Amino acid sequence: MIKKVFEKPLSWLERIFFIDFIRGLSVTIRHAFSKTITTHYPYEKLTPPKRFRGFFGHKVVDGREPQPAFDEWVERFKIDVQPGKSRCVVCMLCKRACPVPQLFEIEGEKLPNGRRRVSVFNMNMMLCTFCGFCVDACPVDCLFQSDIHETASYTRRDAVLDLKTLERIGRDWQRRREQEPDRIWIDDQQRMRLWYENDLTLPEVKRK
């Protein structure tokens, strides 16, 4: 059933004394004399939440790879695993998941010892929509999205992330934020404070 709701029309007394004007004016004056809620951007910067979808990066091999998936993929593709280098196993799943696949330029190379490794991994950010499908597709938790959101550059060439840049972003991320608990909004104290109206408790699910 659709319930139609209309605002109560103003009475003639309210019309004469501009009660609706006064109500609006009281709201604005209250806000005018309260503290501002802005961030002075170039001078102050906010840290985005951990799940922020910013620039991409490659996590590097540091012993925290998802097991047994990583070992399986390494064995399947005979990948040359080197600590401090990208975890990428050149499976191309990111490219397959991408809605604009041509933004990926992925190539592997064969080393003299018979192992393989990624040699080219370019991502053209001019085409990217930051949807994050590639991140979901990555089987070895290599490709990820960091909290870097200042993505302006002077040339189009600078908008292409190559393997070195991706690894640098990944190392930086692992140093800064890897350990941080992955917060979702329901248990995020800071967001609870901002959105106090979301202060709800979910009913517990009873299993028989």
Next chain:
Amino acid sequence: MEGLLVQLIIIGIKILFILAIVLGLGAYLTLVERKVAAHIQRRPGPMVVGWHGLLQPLADGLKLITKEDIFPRYGNRFLYNLALVLALVPAVLVFAVVPFGPEFEIFGIKIKPILTDVNVGLLLVFALGSMAVYAIALAGWASNSKYALIGSMRKAGIIVSYEVVITFAVMGPIILAGTLSTYEIVQRQIDQKLWYIWLQPIAFVIYMFALLAEAGRVPFDIQEAEAELVTGFTVEYGGIKFGLFPLVEWYVEVLSLSAIGVVLFLGGWSPINIPFVGFVDPLFFLGPLSPFVWFALKVGLLFLFVLWLHWTLPRYRIDQITETAWKVMLPLTFVNLVLTAIIAPIVWR
């Protein structure tokens, strides 16, 4: 001969003083407006140029002056420039009949702080106010753009209807004072120990509405309506020419109409009034400067009130605005006029 020279020098000083105040203040009111708007929206506003953005108007002016002067291809260049002059000159000319304070004596010369104390001052004010419609219509026509033309037509429609209303609204105070001279009106209010707002509240409210409409302020800012008409009749103006139109419309006109409103309803330079009893002056320690401070204070408060309204209310539709003018405001002013005309002679004559 000597007397004439002295008079000329005094008038010259007055003109320079008024121009400096009006244009300098007008530029700085942009900062005031931006600050007020920002704080109402919980932002700090301009903060970078100077302390709390105090030099922002200078930076804006510099930017506007150095910008390229673009002219639309099939426009009329003569009218295009004439519109600018027609907008600026009448708006500033209104200040010729605004009394800033009482007569004072300096070096043995009596000086009235009003440029010309014409005995039909108010008539001049509203005649000049009607001139604004030429500027806007010409600006819209000469720029050869649909947006500009629509904006100017809307504004012309508003001004034509509210000029009638504003003229009838100020009839009340004029009848009470018995004069059209702005200086004399304030003098009468001081003599009668009465601000006319106490007897003419309806006229004052209508005057405020007409002020908003004439100056193109919210809720009557449909001539610029940035969401639908880009910026109305100033679309095709660029650089400092674009800067001058809002300066004139939003600041100089609001200031001049606020000053006239203060003169008519709030007793000009007189301090706080208790009706029929007298005046209370909390600023007595300023001595002879106190009337000037009171006048500036009242005009400033009225201007801030207009800003406050601007950043609170939504915009009316053109038909609603003209309907209010012709069907509500005008009959109300007639009622007010008749009542005043009947009661005033009984009380004062």
